[in-house]
Structures are given as C-alpha cells and as structure tokens.
Amino acid sequence: MYLDNILKGQKCKIRSINSDNLKLKQKLLDMGFVFGAQLEIVREAPLYDPMELKIHNYLVSLRKSEAKILEVDLI
C-alpha cells in the first residue's frame, strides 16, 4: 500500500519509491526514506495535508501527493 493511505498512529516500513521525479526521489532518499526504514505517522495537518512523520528519530512533513509514491508495508 502507499504512504498517503496510512493513518495517524500507524507504523510502517518502506518498500520502494515509485517515481520518475528524480528530484523528489533523491530528496526523499536523503531525508531517510530508504528501503527498510521504519516510520510512524504522527498526525495530519489541520487542513488534512501535509502529513507529519517520525522517521530515524526526527520529525518530517510530507505532502500527500509526495507520500503517494512511497510503497510501504504496515508493521
């Protein structure tokens, strides 16, 4: 399933990044969204977008349109 469908409080693990947008892909990799990385959904913004995630012990925000390209497995 894809990250934009994961709900608040859930935890998941990254399986792959599916996108031809090289800039976005590299940015996500740099920020730690690598294969096997674990993350937790902390909350959604008051207007429901972007989402706030906890990954590698820090907090990052991601637009849902960006989260869409991350394929994840629930843990």
Added chain:
Amino acid sequence: MFKNILIGLLIASSSAFAHSAIMSCFDEGDGSVTCEGGFSDGSSASGVKFYIEQDGKKVISGKMNEDSEFNFKKPNGTYSAVFDAGEGHQVSISGKDITE
C-alpha cells in the same frame, strides 16, 4: 463584542502610527502660558483639541489656533496641559515642568 475589541485594537495600533505628536509650553511671565503643538512629519496641528486638566477635570478646553498655539491663564496648583490628537497621540506636560 469580541469583534469590536479586535477592530478597536487594530485601529489603535494602526492609526496611532501615523506620526508622533509633540508639544512644548512656555510660561509667558505675565500670568499666562502658551503651548505650541505639532507632529513629527511636519503636519500642522491647528484645530487639534487642547485642554488643561486639574484633579481629573478639564478646567480649560479648546483647540490649537492656526499657528498651532494655545494661550491660557496659568491655573493655581498642579495641572497638566494636554495636546489631544486622538487615538493614542496625546502629549501631556505637567505644570511644574513649564518654565519661563
């Protein structure tokens, strides 16, 4: 009610900002005092409200004349001369600071 407070604060802060009010007063030595008012951006202060306050009461009231001045008879006791350009620009000078 909240809306009024909000708007009131908005006004007070924004319009108060127009320019700084200034005033100086001289004791004429003949029993009267003249106060001259003005604004930091050079605008004329003629027509601006002016009053003398004693014990919380306005004992003399008027407006700055076309030279931005107001002359009044020196009251007995402590008093304050107030240049009132409204909404947060007021300059008040106490009688004891008015020298000859």
Added chain:
Amino acid sequence: MIKIALAGQPNCGKSTIFNLVSGINQHIANYPGVTVDKKVGRFSYNDKKIEMVDLPGTYSFSSYSLEERVAKEFIYNEKPDVIVNIVDASNIKRNLYLTFQLLEIGIPVVVVLNMMDVATRRGIQIDSQKIEKMLGCKVIEASGAKGKGSEEIMQAITTTYEETSHYQAFKINYEELEPSIKEIEDSINATNHALNKRWLAIKLLEGDTTIIEQLSKDVPNIKEKILQKEFTFHEKFDKDIAPFLATIRYDSADIIYHKCIKNTKEKSETVTDIVDKFILNRWLAFPILLLIMFLVYELSIVYGYKLTDYTWPILATFKNFVIDFLPEANFADVPMITGFIVWMINSANALLNYIPIFFILFALIAVMEDVGYMPRMAFILDKLFKKFGLHGQSTLPLVLGGAMVGGCAVPGVMATKGIADDRARMATILTVPYMNCLAKVPFYTLILGAFFKTEMAIMMFYISTVTIFIALIVAKGLTSTVLKTRETAPFVMELPPYHLPTFKGVILRASQRVWVYIKKVVTIVLAVAIVLFAMLQFPGISDESTQKYDALVKKSITTFDKKVKKSTYYDLVDKKDEVSTLLNYYDNYKAKRMVASGKSGAQAIDDEFIEKNEKLFKFIKPQKDKEAKKINKALRKLSKDRKKVLRAIQNEKIENSFLGMAGRSMEPITKYAGFDWKINVAFLSSFAARESAVATLGSLYENNKADNLRAEEAMAKNSGYTPLHAVAIIIFMILTPPCIATMIVVKLQANSYKWMIFAIFFPITIGIIISSSIFTFGKIFEVSGLDAMTYFYVIVVFIALVLGLIPQKTINWIGGFSNKNLKRRKDV
C-alpha cells in the same frame, strides 16, 4: 594556511559553531532562508593562519538543490585541507548520512557533535570515543549555544591537518556496485585531478550533474559509460543506483547508531511532542496562529510607537543641528540649498522614525524562527497556500511584508531567498508587495480621518484584511499564467524540535534585518527624494508671482516696523537685515524648544540662545519687559505671515512643477477614478517615498484662511471630494506597489529587470482599472463610499474563496513506459 570547510545539515547549529570559532557574526537560518553566500572567516590559531568557509546547510551531497551544488563546487574547486562536519547530536542517525558522504570525499574530516546539552537532556547517551574509532576521525563534543568546545575543535583541526599524511582514504563497501565503481575509476584515471578518484567515480554513477559536467570535459564519452552502467546494474540486481547508495549509507549510519548511542528516553514524550499537540491540533492550530500573529503586531506597533516618542526628539535635534549650519532665509526667500537639505532630512527622518517598530517586529519574528514555530506555520498553511500557487515557506515573507496591520515589503521580498520551489518563490516575490506596507498607514489615516470619521473602524478592518485575499488571487493568477512553466520543488520539510532562542541570536538577526531596511530603503528613497525635489521645485514660480510675494513680504515688514517704532528698543530692529535675523532667531528657538525634554532641556535651549545673541533674547521671552513685549507681539505676527507666504509659494511651486505637470497630464485617464491632478501628484511623489504622500497631500489642501482646521478637515472641506473619491483613492493605494525600494529588491531577488518592470506596471494598471471601475460604477449607481468599499471587499473575498475551492487537478497515476533510456531493447 589551513583551509577548512564547515559542512552540516540544516538546523545543526553550524553557524553558531562558526561564530564561536571564528568570532565573526553570521546569519543563522534554515527554514527562513538558506543563504547561498559563502561565509568566510579568517583568523589565527596557535600561530597558524586559518581560513574557514561556512558552506550552506545541506541534507546531502546530491545535485538537486542550489545549496548542494554550491557546497560541492566549493569542495571540487577549492579542495579544502580539512572538512569539519557539524552534527546535531540529538539527531545523529540522519546527520551521519551526510557524514559518510563527506568522509568518502577523501579529505580528512573532523566530526563535531553539537548541541550535546540538548542530547543529554533528552537522555541520549553518546560514546564519542567509539564513534571516533569506528569512523577513523576525530570526534569532538560541543555545545555552540553554550559556547563550549571551541578550543577542542580548533585543536582537533590542527592535529588532523598535521597528520594528513597518515590519513587513509575512507571507503564504504558498496557491495554489488563495487565492480562498476572500479570500471569508472579506471576510465577517469587518466584525468589529472586532486580529488579522490573513487569519490568522483561514485558521484558519476550517482548521476551527479555537476561532476558529470566537469569530467565530460576531460573524458568525453563518460556520460554514455555511466548510462550503460546504470542499465546493467538495474538489469542485474533489479535496483537503481541512487536508492541503493542511499540505503547503504543509512544502514551504515544505523550501525554506528546501534553500537555507540543509547537512547534512554526513547519511549517518553519530549517537550516538543507535548507542545505540538496544541500548536498542531486540528481545532487549535488556526486560532493559535492568528493569536500569535496578532500579538506580534500589537507588541511591535504599539510598543514600537511608544519608543518613537524617545527617538523622534533625537532625529529632530539632529535636524535642528544641521539647520544651524545652513544659510538662513531672508524672509520668504529660502536659499535652495537650505530648502533641499531640509527636505532630505525630513525624508530621512520620516523613514528612520520607523526603526523602533521594525526592530521589535523583526526581533519577534526572529524569536519565532529560532523557537521553531516557522516550519509549523508552513505545515499548517501549506495546503491553503498551495491552492494559490504559493508554498508553506511563503509564510515568512508575507508576514514580514505586513500580514495584518503592517510590515515592510523590502525585508519580505528578501526573505524569499529560501523558498526552494522556483515557481512559488517567484509568485511570492511578486505578491509580497501587496501586503500592508506600514508607510501606507498615515495615508489611510489622513483619508479616513477626512471622509470616514465615524466608520474608521470598519474601513481600517477592510483595508488590513483585504490585502491577503488580493495577494492570494494575484498569486493564483500568476502561477496559472506567466509562471506556469517554472520549476516546482518537493515540500519534504523537517520540523525541528522546539528550543529556546538565544537573546544574542535574536538581537543579531533583528539588527541585520533593520540594517537591510536602512541600507536598501533609506538609501534608495533618499536618492529618489533628490529627484523628487527637483521635480517639485522646478521650473518654479513665475516672475509675476515672485513680485506678488515680494510685495506681501514688504507689507508684513512695514506692518512690523510700524508696530515696533514706538518701542524703546527700536534701534535694534530698524534695519531690514536686523529684522530678518531676529525672525530667523525666533523661529529657530521655537523649533528647538519643541523637542527639548523637560525643564532642564528647556533651560539648556534658553542658555544656548542667550549665548548666541543676548540682546535679542528678550524679544523671545519679554516677561515683564513691556517694551520688549511690544516687539515680541509684532514678531509673532511677522512669523505667522512669513509662514503663510512660504506655504503659498510652495503650493504654487508644486502646481507649476514638473511633477505637477505630470499630474495634470494624467488627468484624462485618472478622472475616471475620480483623481484630479493633486491626487496624481501625491501618488507620484508617494511612489518614490511613501511618507511624502501625506505631507504633499496635506499641504495641497491647506489654504490660508484662518480656519483652524486639521489637515483631515481641510482636505474634506477644500477638496470637493466625496467619500466615493476617497474609496477610489484608497483602493488604488492598496493595489499599487509600496515604493521604489521594493521594486529594486524585487529585481535583486528575481534577478531580472523584466520582472521588476512587470512588478511596477502590472499592479498600477490593475489599480487604475479597478479604481476607475469602482468610482465610475459607484457614481452611476449613486453608491455611498462605505458601500462601495464593502462591495469591493466582498467581491475580492468571494473570488479568493472560489479560486481556493476549485479542486486542483494533479497527476494521479503512475506506471506505463518510463522515458528513461534504461529500458532500450538491445536486440532491435
């Protein structure tokens, strides 16, 4: 000389360390603006010369952002001796990702674990000795904010430098990729390069455009080779190189983390978590946001204004001081140089008088930046802004530009530096000028005081709030049309933990922004003021008029003479030049007395004037001297008369001036908006320097009857305007750019004159069209001023809401053939 490069991720406190070690003050920023200017510090340590460059904060060393390219180019071209990697100790894993990339470059690295105090507070225990052993480089613990670690860092740097010959190149084992790396390394072996060949090979395989460009010059077919390697790698292992490398690097960081770090408080909530529960709460977020913004403005404007009570006298005293040196006036004949200098000082003082307010405003904003609230504001507002083509990061520039009661567009536009998304950045640059410029406020106050005395509250509310809607509409318009083709960027943004701002840091940043205001706004406006002066003064009044005024002056002097003839002091004032001297003496005294503070101040002024001319002093303060009183009375009248003549001359000058002519020539167009030449002149002069709009307008409507009217009342009575006119004027004022200084800064940030010209003419055109429409329709339908404004407001808000609610069409699918040449079939 030892060349050092300081590298680290954003928010790691790199600049604090830089300041600590090199003693030069710098700008600390990530979210508000990553400065791409390289900061260099030169100093000595233990008799060694050190050159330290603070590279921009980068999460990684890829090539997709300007900062990364800049940092990499520096290393590639300058080849520093030592790289100092600042790491946020409370966020080690992600920071180590960069550390590994830096180690790979092949240059000796010193790792500085910064913010140790924060880490300790969070229960994070770090075995830095172990990390040192594992990475093979010096690891220093420091706390930049607390000023700890400077000595140890410099010591480590010099030791590392001295031991460079013992340094063994750092290598990460990339397993499956190793053969490809070796092959590429061989291909470039022939090139003469100071940098580690292995690092270059890895960067090439990563697809790093900067390095590829550089090396294509030496090895022409390197591009094809790399593409081929990418293809084969993908075929063989079903993986792409970039993600593969990233994964291995993060896994390496993970190993260090697990072996050297213990997180004793991992499960418990941090302060940040608790605070975020409120700040980012679905229902509380917006109210809290509005409240904070409101407080910021209240504090800066109300208290800043109180401060001007103290700063204004200083500025005025300076003015009086300068006037003392200027040639004196001869009744109504003011020497050009005096007039010019007084004009310049007035313009400068008006601008400088805003400084207390800006200082407080900028300090409060700096507090918000340091505390970490800015990224959260972006997080809350991003969806809304995105709908209009802006970005969460547009928040700060818009706030600086004046989101509620006021701001200044100049620092606002300058703050757009950090917006990564090119399209949103341009949109922000072009919309910040629409926000509430503080200098426009006196203008509104004048007009509202004249025409909307009773409805001032609601009008002010409209004016303050309509600007953000207009900005949004313009942003949406621009991004859908002119800016459509610009690059956009991902929003992936870190939300740093909250921390207390340092007093020094806040004051520093506020001072820097105020300095920008002074440097840019004041210098530009003053330059324009010179031009304005000429345009308002020349060609001057006709000979006929000069004669007329001379006659008036003569009359006043004669009147004066008659009155004082009877006084025993007559001989002191029987000659014309003596009278002139006395008149100037008197006016000078009054001006200085106005700004003197309290009893002692007044006494000082008196002493000064007694010293200047003891004989004449009694005419200023006759007190019991009856004879002197006669002269004093006549003197006052003379002063009054002179002022009248001066005012009349000034008005006529303006009317005949170049600017006046320009104003008149525009009347045919502007009359549809209800503007006559006087309004045109006021707008023209105010575009240059906002403040002069009020003064010019005020003086244009003053007439010399003894009416005792305030400027507002005079305007209301003497102009013949209706509230509808006023509304048209106000709307035009809202829609037009604040001042020339803003336009210059727009050019700087957008890096093109084309956009600057667009930024000038587009709003003015729209402004005229809309003002004219409102005025013309208002007149036809006989709408009142307040109603016209209300209609305008409602229409604007309505358009904004409609645009905001149009669903955005975004690409919603993936798959199909990708256009990378990886999938070329070889057997065709």
